[in-house]
Amino acid sequence: MKVEVQIKKLIKPSAPTPNHRRKLNISCIDELQHPGYAGFLFYYRVDGENHEDDILQRLRRLEESLSETLVSFYPLAGRYVEEGLFIDCNDQGVEFVHTRVNGQLDHLLRGDFDTDLLGCLSEFPVGLAGNPLVVVQVNVFECGGLVISLRSCHKLGDMSAMATFMNSWATVCRSRTNELASPYFGLSSLFPGKGSEATRWLPLRGGVKFMMNRFVFSGAALSRLKSAAAKQVRISRVEVVCALVCKVFVTMDRAKHGRLRPLVVCQSMNLRGKVNLPIPTDAFGNFYTMVVARHMMDPDNLNLEAFARAIHGTLATAKARYAAVADGESCVDMVRDSTRESKEWAQNDGENVVAFSSWCGFPFYDIDFGWGKPDLVSNTCIPVRMVFLIDSKSEGGIDAWINLSQEEKVLFEQDPDIVTFTS
Structure with a gap:
């Protein structure tokens, strides 16, 4: 076209x-x-x-x-x-x-x-x-x-x-x-500005062409996934999708490198409603953080439940930490530290880094200019490996928009769990 x-x-x-x-x-x-x-x-x-x-x-x-x-x-x-x-x-x-x-x-x-x-x-x-x-x-x-x-x-x-x-x-x-x-x-x-040193960003690594791919998890598929993944804890739709995607990336990475490398997960988290600070509900600007965790997965226990426990535990801990924040300066210090850590991992080739950004819960499919609601919503393309999660138009589902290289795309689509749970 x-x-x-x-x-x-x-x-x-x-x-x-x-x-x-x-x-x-x-x-x-x-x-x-x-x-x-x-x-x-x-x-x-x-x-x-x-x-x-x-x-x-x-x-x-x-x-x-x-x-x-x-x-x-x-x-x-x-x-x-x-x-x-x-x-x-x-x-x-x-x-x-x-x-x-x-x-x-x-x-x-x-x-x-x-x-x-x-x-x-x-x-x-x-x-x-x-x-x-x-x-x-x-x-x-x-x-x-x-x-x-x-x-x-x-x-x-x-x-x-x-x-x-x-x-x-x-x-x-x-x-x-x-x-x-x-x-x-x-x-x-x-949160007054301070001329932070964190404004210095390194250029993105080049040499790899990424393709944007859509994997659709229906509401029914997510219910089956949650039943399979959460034997002892109650996890969210977003957490179970992140767990499955991480499982697939670990399988691919292990096959490529011939060994199980540590998994580093970077996830964005909206801070609205999660901190005990006087933030107006209609506040406009940036108010989110990156949640970063390094997981040493057990090579003999790489099932979905293990990944779900790791993802759920990391996010639960992060939510508890931010809920306990007592002042704006402490909140900014935590956001700054997590931003710096996520930037450092983004430039790391030695470990298996998977980055997520969830937009689930945002009312994208209510955006009607006068000729009906959208048939589809997607993110725009960025030249990095990244996973974006957006609510599907169908009730209860999630669209995972994943930037992959051509080699990764072929392997990802062939994974048995992806074949079973997505369309």
Whole structure:
């Protein structure tokens, strides 16, 4: 499929940001984030006829409602000033890109997810200096189907924050209302920035081309997995998927290296509702941590239950530690330590490192711009081995989006547990 850019413009807030809101200091946790962009894609099949007229109306309404939404989410239209560690809320705008794709959306949804194509459906700036903090790309297929991508600078906010923005934008577009309350943008007052040394990130290792692959765990399959994995403890859907994926990666790694190497698991954990600190429920920004654990697995006991115990125990311990946090400085110290540790493991070739990011529980499938809820939601492509977990559209299921090399992809798909429990 060929993706051709039709329009590229900046969408500014429909009303100017007041002078007293023009500077937004980022928090200490924001400082720790990679300066790159992260995001997701929403896939909408066409409904009805007269595609061309409908598309023009939809594009116009998307632009208008985005402009209206940015009045409440004004930092998204600003620019990051690295020297001062703040966002200049100057209303320069969010980048809005409209493309045409010479293909059918169903061919993409029913076939392999071509990593190069998905990259074209979700472009993003190279470098942060002077560039938009958010890029929206609306891809129009020949059938009239749409893929809407959102890329945002990670220093601006985490995926929970951006899910809030997308739902707010969809509400404005669908309901034609601009009566949105601004989120709480004051996390820097709770976690003041310090110019942390953790802002230095090494470049990603090159040389390996990763492909994005979707493995679907139905609700029924997850129930069977939990029954098989949890003989003594009650584990979550996310934990059991992580356990199975780790089991497969350990099997592959052992076959490749001829020995059982230590397993290092890095998992993101949303801190909202997990700390006893006065964090407003509508706080916008980064408020998550990485949970890192090194496991020396028993070579004679590599069953699913053993991996489930390891994953569940690590997350339970992390939740207990953060629940006991008594002040913001202690919380930041813990987040900083875990971020540093995860960065160090990311550059480690000597052990078997598996990284997870779970977006389960975020209301992605409620994002209705006025023409129905998405048929599929995926993450965008990144050039590292990574596992992203997103709720399936079907009730109780999970989609595991896994970046793998071609060699890993073949082995992963052939694993008996993957064949049994996924589609």
